Amino acid sequence: MTSTSFSIQDEGTIVLVYPNTDTAREFLDSVTTSANQHMRWGEAFAVEHRYAEGFIANLQEEGFTVS
Numbered sequence: 100m101t102s103t104s105f106s107i108q109d110e111g112t113i114v115l116v117y118p119n120t121d122t123a124r125e126f127l128d129s130v131t132t133s134a135n136q137h138m139r140w141g142e143a144f145a146v147e148h149r150y151a152e153g154f155i156a157n158l159q160e161e162g163f164t165v166s
Contacts, residue, residue, distance in 0.1 A: 102119050102120055103119055103164045103165065103166040104118070104119060104120050104122070104123040104158070104163035104164045104165065105117060105118055105119060105123055105155075105158055105163055105164070105165045105166075106119055106165075106166055107151075107155065107165060107166065108143070109148075109151075111148065112147070112148055113145045113146065113147060113148060114145070114146045114147075114148055114151035114154075115140055115143040115144070115145055115146075116143055116144045116145075116146055116151075116154065116155070116158075117142055117143045118142065123163060124142075126161065126163070127144055131144065
């Protein structure tokens with residue numbers, strides 16, 4: 100069974116992006132810099148709702164699956 104790379108949880112004003120695989124976690128770590136480290140919410144990365152669609156599209160362009 101293939102696992103989805105990222106799971107999305109819409110919380111209204113923010114969208115939480117959860118990595119589900121080691122590769123997804125490594126990718127998220129690589130794009131998380133000290134400047135945006137505060138956007139981590141536990142294992143998830145918090146994205147402002149207005150930027151979520153573009154962020155998710157970028158993940159898919161990188162070849163990740165999102166659900």
